[in-house]
Amino acid sequence: MYSSFLRKKFNQSLFEIYSSEELNIIYYNIMQQLTNKSKVELMTNNYELSHVKEKLFFEYINRLSNNEPLQYVLGNTIFNKLEFDLNSSVLIPRPETEELVDLIIKYECKKEKILDIGSGSGCIAVTLAKYIEKSNVTALEICSNAVKIIHKNAKKHNVKMNIICEDFLTFNTNSTFDLIVSNPPYIAYSQKDKISKNILNYEPHKALFVDDSNPLVFYKSILDFSKSNLNKDGNIFFEINHIFCDEMIQLVSKYQVFSYKLIKDFHEKNRFMILQKNV
């Protein structure tokens, strides 16, 4: 009885914002986290929440009713089968970025010394450190609160990484790498009105937006850095904004040391660029 009461309350509070399919997914995600029970157990049995958990349940409903993304409400998400802690200092990892990580893992290239630029939650860096044997991964991120989350996620998955809190645009090092990966901020501010409200209101703008006057600033800076800090035959893996695909090709073509190929994401949009340093 009690569990059906909770479900009823949940649906009544959120039906105006979410479809019934979404409500179902969100409800079981929340309940699994609050009860530690499987979805099947929850679907087939009655259950109760302690007073503390019940308070949390209603707090979650309240936050969801304000359009806060579920991942921030729960404080975690799954990325490439690993659970990552999150808070509002870091971008919610996207499925496209899971594809980027899959590409790197499957791509036949040298990947011992890896640098991830703009690490956010550490989803790329930690996943590579976890899945690529003998890798030596460095995560670089400007936001100190995000860096705390990277440390948490590295610890959670028991991986050792170098974690650097710096502005990449002024970053200098003598270290060289076999593989550089980045999903940098790539949405021009002028595209802001095409972005949904729950992203704009909750996700960190520093993770999303770049100036219209120089939207490829991070890619250019990474290419310049790679002239001296990427080893011969090394690779760069970029996630890109498909809208700037032509501009990216123009930019990369100016650097004769790199050959490149473009790869589409599951929406058939040009989303990834793989570069190889030939000298």
Ligand SMILES: C[S@@+](CC[C@H](N)C(=O)[O-])C[C@H]1O[C@@H](n2cnc3c(N)ncnc32)[C@H](O)[C@@H]1O
């Ligand atoms: C699009 S998010 C990507 C986060 C994460 N790698 C992912 O794929 O989910 C870009 C990240 O770059 C970081 N960033 C922005 N400007 C930076 C800078 N100048 N130097 C280093 N990191 C920066 C942001 O804080 C944010 O975490």
